[in-house]
Amino acid sequence: MKYTNELTESLKDFFGWNKARVECLAQIILSLFCVKTVNLTDLATGFKRKAKLESCYTRLKRFFREFKIDYDAVAKFLFNLFVNKGEKCFIAIDRTNWDFGIKKINILMLALTYRGIAIPIYWKLLGKKGNTNTQERIEILNRFIANFGLKVVGGIYSPLEFEIVLILY
Numbered sequence: 001m002k003y004t005n006e007l008t009e010s011l012k013d014f015f016g017w018n019k020a021r022v023e024c025l026a027q028i029i030l031s032l033f034c035v036k037t038v039n040l041t042d043l044a045t046g047f048k049r050k051a052k053l054e055s056c057y058t059r060l061k062r063f064f065r066e067f068k069i070d071y072d073a074v075a076k077f078l079f080n081l082f083v084n085k086g087e088k089c090f091i092a093i094d095r096t097n098w099d100f101g102i103k104k105i106n107i108l109m110l111a112l113t114y115r116g117i118a119i120p121i122y123w124k125l126l127g128k129k130g131n132t133n134t135q136e137r138i139e140i141l142n143r144f145i146a147n148f149g150l151k152v153v154g155g156i157y158s159p160l161e162f163e164i165v166l167i168l169y
Contacts, residue, residue, distance in 0.1 A: 003030055004048060014077040015070070024063050027056075040064075072147055075121040079148060082114045088154030091144065092118045095132055095159075108132050110140045113157065 007026040008019075015022060031046025032038070044056035051059075083089045090113045097106040106126040111118035122140050126132065 010081075011077065014073050014080070021063070021067065024059060028060070028063070071122070072143075075144075075147060078119055078121050079112065082112050082119060083152070087152075089113070089152055090155045090157060091153060092157040093137065093140065095126070097129075104129065106130075108136055108140055110144055 004026050012022045027047050031043050034046040035042045040060045047056040092111045095108050108124045110122040111120045
């Protein structure tokens with residue numbers, strides 16, 4: 001419960017949600033570390049609560065069904081978690097694709113780099129096969145710049161086929 005309370009305190013400043021909603025998100029995050037899956041049935045087993053397993057499962061379904069998440073707020077939370085105030089950050093932009101059964105998934109991702117790992121903060125599902133175009137890459141970079149500014153960027157990692165050109169204004 002200690003970790004849930006600490007995480008709830010950290011999250012409440014970034015999301016204008018009620019206490020129950022923030023606590024649920026904290027439980028979800030901590031449960032992910034324990035059960036290592038996004039399957040809601042399994043995720044409910046990781047909730048550290050006195051409630052019945054079925055109640056935790058119902059709470060999870062309700063959380064995802066009835067609530068719209070502000071992904072810019074999530075990005076700001078992650079940015080503040082991994083980038084110290086006044087420091088420059090490095091971002092990575094890349095595309096990934098895989099098959100999920102018969103479904104083809106193609107995602108453009110923008111991530112913060114931190115100690116050798118990439119933490120995705122923005123992504124765009126591409127409804128097509130193959131590489132991204134310049135406009136799609138500009139859109140995801142502009143979203144980052146709109147929320148954090150250009151001055152926080154120390155550098156950008158990207159594949160060679162991405163001709164990233166930043167116009168400083």
